[in-house]
Protein backbone atom coordinates (compact mmCIF):
# COMPACT_ATOMS: atom_id res chain seq x y z
CA UNK A 420 0.00 0.00 0.00
CA UNK A 421 1.47 3.25 -1.12
CA UNK A 422 0.25 6.77 -0.43
CA UNK A 423 1.97 9.37 -2.58
CA UNK A 424 1.80 13.11 -2.02
CA UNK A 425 -1.76 13.04 -0.76
CA UNK A 426 -3.30 16.36 0.23
CA UNK A 427 -6.65 16.92 1.86
CA UNK A 428 -8.20 20.15 3.08
CA UNK A 429 -11.30 20.72 5.18
CA UNK A 430 -12.22 24.32 4.44
CA UNK A 431 -9.36 26.38 5.84
CA UNK A 432 -7.71 23.38 7.56
CA UNK A 433 -4.98 21.49 5.73
CA UNK A 434 -5.28 17.99 7.21
CA UNK A 435 -2.85 16.33 4.77
CA UNK A 436 -0.09 18.18 2.99
CA UNK A 437 1.54 15.99 0.34
CA UNK A 438 1.71 13.05 2.70
CA UNK A 439 3.81 10.04 1.72
CA UNK A 440 3.16 6.76 3.47
CA UNK A 441 3.66 3.12 2.65
CA UNK A 442 3.25 -0.29 4.19
CA UNK A 443 4.85 -3.14 2.28
CA UNK A 444 3.81 -6.80 2.39
CA UNK A 445 4.99 -8.34 5.64
CA UNK A 446 5.68 -5.00 7.28
CA UNK A 447 4.31 -3.68 10.55
CA UNK A 448 4.30 0.11 10.35
CA UNK A 449 3.60 2.45 13.24
CA UNK A 450 2.02 5.76 12.32
CA UNK A 451 2.60 8.38 15.00
CA UNK A 452 2.06 12.10 15.35
CA UNK A 453 0.43 14.61 17.65
CA UNK A 454 -3.30 15.28 17.86
CA UNK A 455 -4.47 16.66 14.55
CA UNK A 456 -1.36 15.55 12.64
CA UNK A 457 -3.55 13.85 10.04
CA UNK A 458 -3.33 10.16 10.90
CA UNK A 459 -7.07 9.44 10.89
CA UNK A 460 -7.56 11.48 7.74
CA UNK A 461 -4.78 9.53 5.99
CA UNK A 462 -6.33 6.22 6.99
CA UNK A 463 -9.76 7.34 5.78
CA UNK A 464 -8.21 8.26 2.45
CA UNK A 465 -6.59 4.81 2.19
CA UNK A 466 -9.95 3.20 2.93
CA UNK A 467 -11.74 5.38 0.39
CA UNK A 468 -13.96 7.03 3.02
CA UNK A 469 -12.47 10.38 2.04
CA UNK A 470 -11.43 11.43 -1.41
CA UNK A 471 -8.06 13.20 -1.46
CA UNK A 472 -7.78 16.61 -3.14
CA UNK A 473 -4.63 15.40 -4.87
CA UNK A 474 -2.12 12.58 -4.72
CA UNK A 475 -2.58 8.84 -5.12
CA UNK A 476 -3.21 5.69 -3.15
CA UNK A 477 -2.06 2.50 -4.82
CA UNK A 478 -2.31 -1.17 -3.97
CA UNK A 479 -0.09 -3.69 -5.74
CA UNK A 480 1.12 -0.91 -8.03
CA UNK A 481 -2.34 0.16 -9.29
CA UNK A 482 -4.84 2.71 -8.00
CA UNK A 483 -6.95 1.20 -5.20
CA UNK A 484 -10.33 -0.04 -6.39
CA UNK A 485 -13.53 -0.58 -4.38
CA UNK A 486 -12.99 -4.33 -4.87
CA UNK A 487 -9.55 -4.04 -3.23
CA UNK A 488 -11.05 -2.14 -0.34
CA UNK A 489 -13.55 -4.88 0.47
CA UNK A 490 -10.52 -7.04 1.24
CA UNK A 491 -8.91 -4.44 3.50
CA UNK A 492 -9.34 -4.61 7.27
CA UNK A 493 -10.05 -1.33 9.02
CA UNK A 494 -10.40 -0.34 12.64
CA UNK A 495 -12.02 3.08 12.46
CA UNK A 496 -11.51 5.78 15.06
CA UNK A 497 -15.27 6.10 15.46
CA UNK A 498 -15.85 2.53 16.54
CA UNK A 499 -18.89 1.25 14.70
CA UNK A 500 -20.59 -1.89 15.98
CA UNK A 501 -24.29 -2.58 16.25
CA UNK A 502 -24.90 -2.25 19.99
CA UNK A 503 -27.70 -4.78 20.15
CA UNK A 504 -26.03 -7.50 18.12
CA UNK A 505 -24.44 -10.43 19.91
CA UNK A 506 -20.68 -10.75 19.60
CA UNK A 507 -20.44 -13.95 17.57
CA UNK A 508 -23.39 -13.09 15.31
CA UNK A 509 -21.87 -9.70 14.68
CA UNK A 510 -18.55 -11.14 13.58
CA UNK A 511 -20.20 -13.73 11.36
CA UNK A 512 -22.31 -11.00 9.79
CA UNK A 513 -19.26 -8.85 9.06
CA UNK A 514 -17.28 -11.74 7.61
CA UNK A 515 -20.20 -12.53 5.29
CA UNK A 516 -20.50 -8.89 4.34
CA UNK A 517 -16.90 -9.08 3.15
CA UNK A 518 -17.68 -12.08 0.98
CA UNK A 519 -17.02 -15.12 3.19
CA UNK A 520 -19.39 -18.10 2.84
CA UNK A 521 -21.40 -19.17 5.91
CA UNK A 522 -19.02 -21.90 7.09
CA UNK A 523 -15.88 -19.83 6.62
CA UNK A 524 -17.53 -16.88 8.37
CA UNK A 525 -18.49 -19.03 11.38
CA UNK A 526 -15.07 -20.61 11.62
CA UNK A 527 -13.29 -17.28 11.38
CA UNK A 528 -15.62 -15.66 13.92
CA UNK A 529 -15.08 -18.50 16.40
CA UNK A 530 -11.31 -18.35 15.85
CA UNK A 531 -11.10 -14.63 16.55
CA UNK A 532 -13.45 -14.85 19.50
CA UNK A 533 -11.09 -17.40 21.03
CA UNK A 534 -7.93 -15.57 20.07
CA UNK A 535 -9.04 -12.24 21.49
CA UNK A 536 -10.33 -13.69 24.75
CA UNK A 537 -14.00 -13.16 23.89
CA UNK A 538 -15.32 -16.68 24.52
CA UNK A 539 -17.20 -15.73 27.71
CA UNK A 540 -18.89 -12.94 25.75
CA UNK A 541 -19.71 -14.66 22.48
CA UNK A 542 -23.47 -14.56 23.16
CA UNK A 543 -23.52 -11.13 24.79
CA UNK A 544 -24.92 -7.99 23.20
CA UNK A 545 -22.13 -5.60 22.28
CA UNK A 546 -23.70 -2.76 24.31
CA UNK A 547 -23.40 -4.80 27.52
CA UNK A 548 -19.62 -5.19 27.23
CA UNK A 549 -16.98 -3.07 28.94
CA UNK A 550 -15.23 -0.56 26.68
CA UNK A 551 -12.04 -2.59 26.42
CA UNK A 552 -14.02 -5.72 25.58
CA UNK A 553 -15.94 -3.82 22.90
CA UNK A 554 -12.57 -2.79 21.57
CA UNK A 555 -11.56 -6.44 21.28
CA UNK A 556 -14.75 -7.16 19.34
CA UNK A 557 -13.96 -4.22 17.08
CA UNK A 558 -10.51 -5.67 16.47
CA UNK A 559 -11.99 -9.06 15.69
CA UNK A 560 -14.29 -7.24 13.24
CA UNK A 561 -11.26 -5.80 11.44
CA UNK A 562 -9.63 -9.23 11.23
CA UNK A 563 -12.46 -11.67 10.67
CA UNK A 564 -12.47 -11.58 6.86
CA UNK A 565 -8.75 -12.38 6.61
CA UNK A 566 -7.85 -8.97 5.17
CA UNK A 567 -4.99 -8.47 2.71
CA UNK A 568 -4.15 -5.10 4.30
CA UNK A 569 -4.74 -3.95 7.87
CA UNK A 570 -5.26 -0.28 8.71
CA UNK A 571 -5.94 0.26 12.39
CA UNK A 572 -6.66 3.59 14.03
CA UNK A 573 -5.34 3.44 17.60
CA UNK A 574 -5.98 -0.28 18.03
CA UNK A 575 -4.24 -0.46 21.41
CA UNK A 576 -6.18 2.29 23.13
CA UNK A 577 -8.34 1.05 25.97
CA UNK A 578 -6.86 -2.46 26.07
CA UNK A 579 -5.55 -3.99 29.28
CA UNK A 580 -1.90 -5.16 29.32
CA UNK A 581 -2.81 -8.77 28.55
CA UNK A 582 -4.89 -7.72 25.55
CA UNK A 583 -2.07 -5.40 24.40
CA UNK A 584 0.27 -8.40 24.30
CA UNK A 585 -2.26 -10.54 22.43
CA UNK A 586 -2.87 -7.81 19.87
CA UNK A 587 0.86 -7.17 19.41
CA UNK A 588 1.31 -10.89 18.70
CA UNK A 589 -1.63 -10.90 16.30
CA UNK A 590 -0.28 -7.94 14.34
CA UNK A 591 3.20 -9.41 14.13
CA UNK A 592 1.71 -12.69 13.00
CA UNK A 593 -0.41 -11.01 10.31
CA UNK A 594 2.67 -9.14 9.10
CA UNK A 595 4.69 -12.38 9.08
CA UNK A 596 1.93 -13.88 6.91
CA UNK A 597 2.68 -11.17 4.34
CA UNK A 598 -0.04 -8.64 5.21
CA UNK A 599 1.01 -4.98 5.31
CA UNK A 600 -0.09 -3.61 8.67
CA UNK A 601 -0.41 0.10 9.40
CA UNK A 602 -1.56 1.32 12.78
CA UNK A 603 -1.61 4.62 14.60
CA UNK A 604 -0.76 5.02 18.24
CA UNK A 605 0.31 7.53 20.84
CA UNK A 606 2.00 4.75 22.86
CA UNK A 607 5.48 5.25 21.50
CA UNK A 608 7.14 2.62 23.69
CA UNK A 609 4.75 0.07 22.25
CA UNK A 610 5.32 1.28 18.69
CA UNK A 611 9.07 1.00 19.23
CA UNK A 612 8.68 -2.50 20.62
CA UNK A 613 6.48 -4.00 17.91
CA UNK A 614 7.00 -2.11 14.65
CA UNK A 615 9.36 -2.76 11.78
CA UNK A 616 9.13 0.83 10.65
CA UNK A 617 7.77 4.08 11.99
CA UNK A 618 6.31 7.09 10.19
CA UNK A 619 6.16 10.35 12.12
CA UNK A 620 3.58 12.86 10.90
CA UNK A 621 3.36 16.53 11.69
CA UNK A 622 0.85 18.96 10.21
CA UNK A 623 -0.20 16.50 7.52
CA UNK A 624 3.29 15.59 6.34
CA UNK A 625 5.52 12.62 7.00
CA UNK A 626 8.48 14.36 8.62
CA UNK A 627 10.47 11.20 9.37
CA UNK A 628 10.20 7.55 8.40
CA UNK A 629 12.32 4.49 8.93
CA UNK A 630 13.27 1.80 11.39
CA UNK A 631 14.04 3.08 14.87
CA UNK A 632 17.80 2.55 14.29
CA UNK A 633 17.51 4.52 11.04
CA UNK A 634 15.69 7.32 12.84
CA UNK A 635 18.45 7.28 15.43
CA UNK A 636 21.18 7.75 12.84
CA UNK A 637 22.67 11.17 13.24
CA UNK A 638 21.44 11.66 16.76
CA UNK A 639 23.99 10.70 19.38
CA UNK A 640 23.37 9.05 22.70
CA UNK A 641 21.22 10.73 25.29
CA UNK A 642 21.80 11.12 28.99
CA UNK A 643 19.11 9.97 31.35
CA UNK A 644 19.33 11.66 34.73
CA UNK A 645 17.07 11.00 37.68
CA UNK A 646 17.55 13.80 40.18
CA UNK A 647 14.34 14.00 42.25
CA UNK A 648 15.22 17.32 43.86
CA UNK A 649 16.04 19.13 40.60
CA UNK A 650 13.95 22.07 39.51
CA UNK A 651 13.15 22.84 35.86
CA UNK A 652 16.12 24.53 34.22
CA UNK A 653 18.70 22.78 36.41
CA UNK A 654 20.82 21.83 33.38
CA UNK A 655 20.51 25.16 31.56
CA UNK A 656 24.07 26.30 32.19
CA UNK A 657 25.81 23.09 31.14
CA UNK A 658 27.70 23.59 27.86
CA UNK A 659 26.58 21.27 25.05
CA UNK A 660 23.67 19.76 27.02
CA UNK A 661 20.07 20.28 25.96
CA UNK A 662 17.02 18.95 27.74
CA UNK A 663 14.88 17.02 25.26
CA UNK A 664 12.37 15.50 27.61
CA UNK A 665 11.20 15.20 31.19
CA UNK A 666 9.41 12.12 32.49
CA UNK A 667 8.54 12.30 36.15
CA UNK A 668 11.78 12.98 38.00
CA UNK A 669 13.86 11.84 35.01
CA UNK A 670 15.38 14.32 32.60
CA UNK A 671 16.56 13.25 29.14
CA UNK A 672 19.34 15.37 27.66
CA UNK A 673 20.97 15.41 24.24
CA UNK A 674 24.70 16.03 24.31
CA UNK A 675 26.47 17.96 21.58
CA UNK A 676 29.63 16.48 20.05
CA UNK A 677 32.46 16.71 22.60
CA UNK A 678 30.24 17.81 25.49
CA UNK A 679 31.34 16.56 28.90
CA UNK A 680 28.70 14.44 30.63
CA UNK A 681 30.57 14.84 33.93
CA UNK A 682 29.52 18.49 33.93
CA UNK A 683 25.92 17.33 33.69
CA UNK A 684 26.51 14.99 36.61
CA UNK A 685 28.01 17.84 38.66
CA UNK A 686 25.00 20.05 37.87
CA UNK A 687 22.64 17.22 38.81
CA UNK A 688 24.45 16.54 42.09
CA UNK A 689 24.25 20.24 42.92
CA UNK A 690 20.43 19.81 43.07
CA UNK A 691 20.59 16.97 45.62
CA UNK A 692 20.77 13.18 45.35
CA UNK A 693 21.07 11.54 41.92
CA UNK A 694 19.35 8.17 41.66
CA UNK A 695 20.22 7.38 38.07
CA UNK A 696 22.76 8.67 35.59
CA UNK A 697 23.31 6.79 32.34
CA UNK A 698 24.03 7.16 28.67
CA UNK A 699 21.38 5.58 26.48
CA UNK A 700 20.37 5.31 22.88
CA UNK A 701 17.47 7.65 22.29
CA UNK A 702 14.10 5.96 22.57
CA UNK A 703 11.44 6.57 19.92
CA UNK A 704 9.81 9.08 22.24
CA UNK A 705 13.06 11.12 22.31
CA UNK A 706 13.39 10.97 18.51
CA UNK A 707 9.74 11.92 18.19
CA UNK A 708 10.23 15.00 20.35
CA UNK A 709 13.26 16.00 18.32
CA UNK A 710 11.34 15.73 15.05
CA UNK A 711 7.99 17.11 16.16
CA UNK A 712 9.24 19.97 18.31
CA UNK A 713 11.86 21.05 15.82
Ligand SMILES: Nc1ncnc2c1ncn2[C@@H]1O[C@H](COP(=O)(O)OP(=O)(O)OP(=O)(O)O)[C@@H](O)[C@H]1O
Pocket residue numbers: 429432433434452453454455456457458459460461
Ligand atom coordinates in the same frame (compact mmCIF):
# COMPACT_ATOMS: atom_id res chain seq x y z
N1 LIG B 1 -14.35 15.99 8.79
C1 LIG B 1 -13.56 17.01 9.14
N2 LIG B 1 -13.96 18.29 9.00
C2 LIG B 1 -13.15 19.32 9.32
N3 LIG B 1 -11.88 19.17 9.80
C3 LIG B 1 -11.43 17.92 9.96
C4 LIG B 1 -12.24 16.76 9.65
N4 LIG B 1 -11.50 15.66 9.90
C5 LIG B 1 -10.31 16.08 10.36
N5 LIG B 1 -10.26 17.43 10.39
C6 LIG B 1 -9.10 18.24 10.79
O1 LIG B 1 -7.96 17.72 10.10
C7 LIG B 1 -6.82 17.72 10.95
C8 LIG B 1 -6.27 16.32 11.05
O2 LIG B 1 -7.16 15.53 11.84
P1 LIG B 1 -6.96 13.97 12.07
O3 LIG B 1 -8.16 13.49 12.80
O4 LIG B 1 -6.63 13.32 10.78
O5 LIG B 1 -5.68 13.94 13.02
P2 LIG B 1 -5.07 12.73 13.89
O6 LIG B 1 -3.61 12.71 13.61
O7 LIG B 1 -5.83 11.48 13.63
O8 LIG B 1 -5.32 13.25 15.37
P3 LIG B 1 -5.57 12.46 16.76
O9 LIG B 1 -4.24 11.93 17.19
O10 LIG B 1 -6.06 13.56 17.64
O11 LIG B 1 -6.60 11.40 16.51
C9 LIG B 1 -7.28 18.34 12.28
O12 LIG B 1 -6.97 19.71 12.26
C10 LIG B 1 -8.77 18.10 12.26
O13 LIG B 1 -9.44 19.07 13.04
